[in-house]
Amino acid sequence: MTSAATADERGSRAIHTAACLVIGDEVLGGKAGLRDNTNSNFMAGWCFNQGISLKRIEVIQDDEPEIIEAVRRMSERYDFVVTSGGIGPTHDDITYKSIAKAFGLPLTLHQEAYALMRKLSKPHPGQPNFSWDEDSAALRAKLRMVELPTDSDRDLEKQVLFPCPDLWVPVSVVNGNVHILPGVPRLFTSLLDGLKPFIAPRLTDPDGKGTVRVIISTPLPESAVAEYLTGLADRVESKGVKVGSYPRWGKKRNTVTLVGKDRAFLDAIAPEVVHNVKGRIITVEGEDDDLPAAEL
8 A cells, every 4th residue: 555645745746747547348349439539639638738748548448457557557657647437337337446446545435526416416317216315226326436535544635626616526536646537528528627727836837838849741751851850859859859750641741740848949940840851830730731732
């Protein structure tokens, strides 16, 4: 079990790196590709805009040993960890239970989350006789969604966050840096966006400038620009700039990117890159595909 002091330290240190753990048999079974793609893409863009380096995205089954291994490893290696999926009311929603076990914590009914659930949940037409005041299988199933991993030795407010005032769904924070989110895209994206004020003081870019990406469209094949881009990458690495080259199969133009946090430096080197790859700066990949050759 990780000590309370270590968990508190993880929850207060600067955030440089992140990882996302997507949990669900349906994702690996090909039934939730859209959900996985939506949440993963949103997480990547969200981290980019916060200036956080997203190092890893993993997809695993609703399998307790798999969840335990992955969440322990990610919590140890990365500053900010988000999980997606597996916190519903059914038997295969085992994320809370598994993450609690990973860090030796009990599951405890969170009273504030339960009160918000009662207040904000809309009656389901399939449960016309449901009662919050009578014990039933349906009530016990709902309670599974607010029984959270809890360390009694730590401040409860640091372990459970409510990023969206119009949602009863809490974000359980375990071991200081593991944030447990639902897999439903609308909830995942809303809650992740809602976490911004909570983590803003710990970002290395507190002004919210995030990471900058310069996109350059080139008519040249990768083989023609490979030598130049290799040399460029070596030159700018010390400035924290990454150079990317991406072929676009079946298209007339390929893409070169410059990614970093120093906008002035990127603006300074961009003209050189444009010249050497015979390209042009664009805002969205593919925006110049239909332009006549004379305009390129």
